[in-house]
Amino acid sequence: MSGNLTLSQKVWNAHIVHEEQGAPSLIYIDLHLVHEVTSPQAFQGLRDRGLKVRRPDLTIATTDHSIPTTDRSLPIIDPIAANQVAQLEKNCRDLGITHYGVHSSHQGIVHVIGPELGLTQPGMTVVCGDSHTATHGAVGALAFGIGTSEVENVLATQCLLQRPSKTFRVQVNGALKTGVTAKDIILALIAQIGIGGGTGCVLEYAGPAIRALDMEGRMTVCNMSIEAGARAGMIAPDDTTFQYLHGRHFAPKGADWDAAVTRWRKLPTDDGAKFDREVIINGDALEPMITWGTNPGMGVSINKPIPEPASVSDPLERESLTKALAYMGLEAGKPLAGHAVNVVFIGSCTNSRISDLRSAAEILKGRKVNPNVRVMVVPGSMEVKRQAEAEGLPEIFRAAGCDWREPGCSMCIAMNGDQLQPGQYSVSTSNRNFEGRQGKGGRTFLASPLTAAASAITGVVTDVRSLL
Ligand code: SF4
DSSP, X not given: OOSSOOHHHHHHHTTEEEOOTTSOEEEEOSEEEEOTTTSHHHHHHHHHTTOOOSOGGGEEEEOOSSSOSSXXXXXXXOHHHHHHHHHHHHHHHXXXXXXXXXXXXXXXXHHHHHHHTTOSOTTOEEEESSGGGGGGGGGTOEEEEOOHHHHHHHHHHSEEEEOOOEEEEEEEESOOOTTOOHHHHHHHHHHHHOTTTTTTEEEEEESHHHHTSOHHHHHHHHHGGGGGTOSEEEOOOOXXXXXXXXXXXXXXXXXXXXXXXXXXXXXXXXXXXXXXXXXXXXXXXOOOEEEOSSSTTOEEETTSBOOOGGGOOOHHHHHHHXXXXXXXXXXXXXXXXXXXXXXXXXXXXXXXXXXXXXXHHHHHTTOOOOTTOEEEEOOSBHHHHHHHHHXXXXXXXXHHTOEEOOSSOGGGTTOSSOOOOTTOEEEESSSOOOTTTTSTTOEEEEOOHHHHHHHHHXXXXXXXXXXX
């Protein structure tokens, strides 16, 4: 690729190790993130072939999916989870990989700790055996999830066979209104283009409403790119990015920092670069969003009615809407606002960073959660937890009646015992509302931390603007 290039094309070009006409390219991987669920088979495969890890210094592991979010000094009761955690510890010890395990002060959700520690940097290629690796694209990295056999290949070679993706610019114009957040941008995009709308593409988010987001908001947007079917999501690095990264643990220091920033300033898409596809979203017109169905594309503005399946011409889509309504126990034609809620979950790699917790605390401060609602607040990392504690946020959450937990994936995926009971409804700040995602028979409404906090207080799905 040459001429005027997009951000993703520049990063791609800089990482080609070998390419051949008609075949996938071999690209170099700058950072490989590992967690306990998708790595055991890959490590075993490595052992079976008598191989070592090619670059243990570029491989970082953490434990996040299956660990309890309760007292860390207690043993893990679930034997499957305990085994996964122990296996990752052993594999990392044997193979010389840094591991932020259960008792580490850097432990956290893999997509929270990467940017937080400054491991993820502009212009890098980043992979992880996890779908939401796209999060790291917020700093201008080309970051994507890979399968278990690819994890093994990257461990063995630090390279990956890939075909280049198509380019897709999402231009978000205007400015967000009060009560509307990064989460609402990404839910609105997926509702507009559908869960397959970004298939085969790297999404590049641009425009004034994206530029105005802080880094954590940008991570929320990029995080859910996969839910639109995209390979990755990226945002061009700018002063907001550099300020965020400066001084972080693994960020370059001194003269190396200056050299890095000079290099990073060349990454944004060239004027005149062509995208394969483009959509424009009017940020001024966005409202708080909420999903009503069983995929993240089934979302609406909070006061708009749930769509009628009869209004959809495609028979397959009509059938999928009907099935989703039946699972969710909802009626089309009515808004979700006012619907009773059993659980509120504030957490996950989409919305568990300090700014997410601050915005939830702003709504909950001096108020009480509805007695019929169980509210869990789960920080994304030990660092987020420490910061929240320094700011007195847990006291606000506890005084309101919320449960303040230890960091981990928790009820995003319900692998650690934090889960919904069959039939329960949750307002969740996570990224997936598939059938049973938060527990067998559980029903999930995806929304922003503001909407989640507002719904916790009233006990029903609530437009946060009524409480501001
Ligand atoms: S928080 Fe949820 S989506 Fe994110 S890494 Fe954990 S399980 Fe995956």
